[in-house]
Ligand code: SF4
């Protein structure tokens with residue numbers, strides 16, 4: 001089997017958030033492979049811990065990908081402040097692979113930012129790194145690629161649980177483990193009433209559902225008291241975001257001035273999207289279309305806006321509406337980095353202060369203990385592309401690592417595997433349940 005086939009078989013998807021099937025990248029031919037170890041979501045430190053404890057595996061995945069894509073060079077993006085992780089990674093570098101040291105800014109892990117920092121190239125508007133000869137993979141994806149080469153499927157997720165828990169930490173859990181079990185493993189919540197930010201406070205989503213489960217793309221859980229500023233802000237009904245925005249936005253344009261995509265030279269102008277809330281319907285003006293290249297980093301809503309409005313959410317809404325209306329925005333003007341870009345970067349410590357998270361900003365050390373789980377719920381859709389289809393039935397006995405859901409060979413999607421050994425207790429249209 002080729003590396004791409006092994007990755008496909010093992011069900012590896014981008015572990016950094018979106019869940020892009022990794023076999024597609026391994027099949028491409030590029031000039032540069034980039035490892036993304038930037039990790040900039042406040043309080044989430046799992047990539048740091050992974051780099052510290054598993055550098056050999058990560059670098060092996062990096063090497064495999066450099067070889068399979070015939071890349072001439074690999075860049076390893078990592079924050080300069082993470083000296084211990086740099087030292088761990090550095091041992092495995094050579095002339096073909098070099099470090100790209102990044103500042104402690106948000107969002108230095110955005111692939112557009114990382115590609116620019118490492119190669120000086122700008123991804124075309126609406127394009128992907130492949131368009132300019134690059135592929136980017138999160139460090140955990142590289143770790144999983146290294147395992148896939150040894151025919152080991154993705155059955156575990158490395159996560160960070162932080163915030164108001166007794167033992168902030170990073171650890172492996174079987175895919176499909178409930179949030180309840182995971183929070184208990186991190187010592188339990190320090191408060192009786194809390195909300196859970198899944199994947200981070202900036203780009204993740206808020207839930208109160210302890211029965212929800214860890215998937216192949218969950219970076220971590222941030223637990224915050226129910227009366228925390230961020231919970232109150234995120235827990236507003238959606239119609240309020242836009243209703244308040246319509247009347248209270250004074251068009252100061254700070255949201256645009258701080259937007260990292262705008263500063264890179266893309267036509268992302270959230271203040272115009274906010275303007276469209278008051279005056280237009282989707283498609284009748286170009287205002288909404290300036291949301292198309294937004295990466296949903298959340299900086300405009302949670303850092304820039306002096307009125308505590310929701311420009312990021314307005315951009316999210318505009319993107320959905322444009323997609324439904326069949327409108328695709330094509331940037332006409334050349335992408336040119338804004339001369340003030342460097343001066344406008346948002347230091348992570350400053351963002352943490354603004355978000356009132358300073359009391360929770362502690363290390364989340366690796367816990368190598370194995371979590372004991374006797375029940376998992378594994379969703380068919382944990383990735384971009386087609387969902388997997390069940391290949392096991394109720395009451396069937398499965399072994400950890402056994403394939404239980406499959407997509408057609410070569411299809412855009414990812415196979416899924418049993419994350420614990422046991423009996424299939426239920427198969428629904430969306431999930432497979434296994435009990436030990
Ligand atoms: S920063 Fe806030 S008030 Fe200013 S234009 Fe943007 S949404 Fe409106």
Ligand code: SF4
Pocket residue numbers: 255258259260261262268269270293294295296297298299300301311312315
């Ligand atoms: S969320 Fe806001 S700041 Fe971030 S890319 Fe989108 S418009 Fe720009």
